[in-house]
Amino acid sequence: MYRVKEAFYTLQGEGAQAGRAAVFCRFSKCNLWNGREADRADAVCNFCDTDFVGTDGQNGGQFETAEALVEHVASLWPFDIAEGRQQGVVPYVVCTGGEPLLQLDAPLIAAFHDQGFEVGVETNGTLPAPLGIDWLCVSPKADAKVVIRECDELKLVYPQPLAMPERFLSIRARHYFLSPMASPAMPESGADPVKASNTRKAVDYCLRHPRWRLTIQMHKVVGID
Numbered sequence: 001m002y003r004v005k006e007a008f009y010t011l012q013g014e015g016a017q018a019g020r021a022a023v024f025c026r027f028s029k030c031n032l033w034n035g036r037e038a039d040r041a042d043a044v045c046n047f048c049d050t051d052f053v054g055t056d057g058q059n060g061g062q063f064e065t066a067e068a069l070v071e072h073v074a075s076l077w078p079f080d081i082a083e084g085r086q087q088g089v090v091p092y093v094v095c096t097g098g099e100p101l102l103q104l105d106a107p108l109i110a111a112f113h114d115q116g117f118e119v120g121v122e123t124n125g126t127l128p129a130p131l132g133i134d135w136l137c138v139s140p141k142a143d144a145k146v147v148i149r150e151c152d153e154l155k156l157v158y159p160q161p162l163a164m165p166e167r168f169l170s171i172r173a174r175h176y177f178l179s180p181m182a183s184p185a186m187p188e189s190g191a192d193p194v195k196a197s198n199t200r201k202a203v204d205y206c207l208r209h210p211r212w213r214l215t216i217q218m219h220k221v222v223g224i225d
């Protein structure tokens with residue numbers, strides 16, 4: 001059984017795949033926070049900007065099999081997949097959450113591939129990743145132990161006093177990104193002075209440490225999901 005909070009078609013807003021059309025599949029539950037505001041301050045990860053509790057969001061639900069979930073995701077890709085392939089369009093699903101690696105398993109990845117999807121994953125890196133993921137983004141949190149040693153991009157929300165960038169260069173990645181921490185109270189677009197100040201700090205860090213690149217939450221700037 002797979003539990004999904006919401007699923008929607010949008011543009012990837014962050015990291016090296018920013019700007020790419022994708023179906024986002026947001027899995028319910030996280031291992032670093034239970035999602036309740038009352039427990040945020042005591043959570044390992046306490047700046048989350050996302051509601052991942054339950055299955056009641058847009059296109060959310062419970063799916064008995066991998067095939068059923070893939071069919072649901074494919075129905076949100078607004079084009080004929082086989083036709084698109086001939087024109088070089090590769091449909092993309094981004095598995096996020098919550099923490100997707102609590103649920104994403106090899107049969108689900110295989111079922112996405114069978115439908116022609118490339119599979120991206122956004123993870124906090126604390127759980128092992130199944131083989132076969134096409135684009136793996138690891139985003140470390142506070143002092144939570146990262147067990148994934150290799151990924152496509154490491155995308156660190158900055159600044160986090162317990163997770164400064166230097167700690168993570170031993171994880172092999174094609175890209176090292178800093179993503180300015182937004183105010184969790186401002187999940188949508190709009191003026192966010194906390195984010196503005198953190199963006200300046202992230203810019204300064206990247207200028208001083210060119211291994212790191214800046215990424216921003218582009219979707220919030222343009223006002224899409």
Ligand SMILES: C[S@@+](CC[C@H](N)C(=O)[O-])C[C@H]1O[C@@H](n2cnc3c(N)ncnc32)[C@H](O)[C@@H]1O
Binds near residue numbers: 047157179181182184
């Ligand atoms: C909601 S998380 C879900 C996936 C996974 N649990 C993780 O943490 O990577 C998706 C992305 O949003 C980022 N994120 C969460 N809260 C944020 C915030 N307040 N500001 C900037 N990025 C944030 C995470 O670091 C992660 O890269």
Ligand SMILES: Nc1nc2[nH]cc(C(=O)O)c2c(=O)[nH]1
Binds near residue numbers: 050122
């Ligand atoms: N457009 C868009 N891009 C994103 N990249 C990572 C997201 C996430 O919440 O995992 C996200 C999201 O929620 N929306």
Ligand code: SF4
Binds near residue numbers: 049099
């Ligand atoms: S940012 Fe990721 S790790 Fe942190 S609480 Fe949200 S879903 Fe969990």
Ligand SMILES: [Mg+2]
Binds near residue numbers: 050
């Ligand atoms: Mg998000």
